[in-house]
């Protein structure tokens with residue numbers, strides 16, 4: 521069956537095709553209409569910085585996306601390459617004087633590409649296994665966490681590394697294995713669905729525990745719960761919540777993104793506030809409306825859901841938190857995760873939290889809001905570009921700091937790789953962990969020393 525015939529058989533029928541975009545949810549004209557081709561976004565774009573090519577720039581990508589809508593170009597591999605090589609970092613929107621939403625256009629264009637040119641062979645199998653078979657299922661994530669814990673604790677990891685068995689894996693997977701954090705029990709499994717505040721309850725909040733976050737960084741989820749309960753919050757963990765869908769939407773799988781969004785909107789229906797400690801997930805959940813533009817009922821529900829979603833650092837900053845008394849003597853620099861700074865406009869709040877910890881000395885990082893190259897699974901799909909972007913990032917990390925703080929698990933893994941690759945020795949931490957460690961130190965009655973004491 522031809523693409524055209526397949527398109528005509530869409531169920532329900534698609535009424536919103538545009539030029540050579542033949543599927544539901546084409547890129548929206550309102551998103552590119554204001555672009556005046558001024559080029560003020562070029563210098564902010566990591567892929568343009570690396571290649572100097574117009575089609576690897578925001579302006580070039582907007583031009584290509586518009587050209588397909590005008591019927592001048594087709595959705596083919598020449599179009600797919602610049603669209604998928606974008607990191608969706610949103611730095612261009614920050615730089616753009618008229619706020620062109622390049623990231624939104626890119627996601628919509630990817631949706632068209634994935635439907636016109638579906639993945640085939642092993643790429644299709646791997647993609648379906650992880651994006652459909654693992655990430656949306658807490659029980660399967662738990663099982664993977666258990667297997668990884670066994671791999672790390674049983675000595676198998678040491679054997680695999682020592683015997684060089686690890687070398688059968690592709691280079692970028694080997695690198696990811698080498699920086700895999702210690703896997704602990706998932707918070708989703710470990711805690712009751714409601715964790716009461718220490719002392720008087722001031723607020724009730726719900727927590728997104730996440731998929732990757734709860735397997736590889738459950739200690740950050742633990743720190744988030746500790747900090748929230750310490751500051752008078754009852755923390756609810758809805759059992760039927762699922763993966764936010766960011767990885768799916770970034771990969772062009774908007775149908776699955778919609779399915780997961782609906783599940784989360786229902787799971788958090790009764791929540792007043794939805795706390796997120798992963799910038800990528802928070803940004804996705806604050807954009808659920810984009811997925812329901814031709815579905816008025818779900819669009820309305822998505823709009824009220826989005827208003828409840830807030831990053832942990834912004835929530836603490838806005839509602840107030842107890843300033844820790846214990847001293848964590850350390851020099852820190854802060855990396856702005858793209859989906860926190862460019863995506864949600866949260867920049868100063870995490871810095872203020874860090875500065876409220878006695879003994880923390882903040883060191884400025886030049887171009888702190890430039891991408892690290894993580895970008896979901898970009899470092900796996902485009903390892904060479906991700907490496908080049910990471911190298912540029914690491915050149916801006918000050919030498920004389922002990923820690924690099926940030927608010928996104930993907931960045932934490934990528935920056936850990938950068939530290940290892942470029943012979944640095946900084947510890948990678950989430951902002952909320954620092955606050956938790958300061959509280960812990962206070963409870964132990966120690967007021968001086970390093971964070972590791």
Ligand code: SF4
Nearest residue numbers: 555556558559561616
């Ligand atoms: S996206 Fe914005 S900054 Fe870039 S060329 Fe268009 S108007 Fe200018």
Ligand code: SF4
Nearest residue numbers: 565606607609610612
């Ligand atoms: S989202 Fe990032 S990588 Fe993509 S065009 Fe904009 S600046 Fe470049």
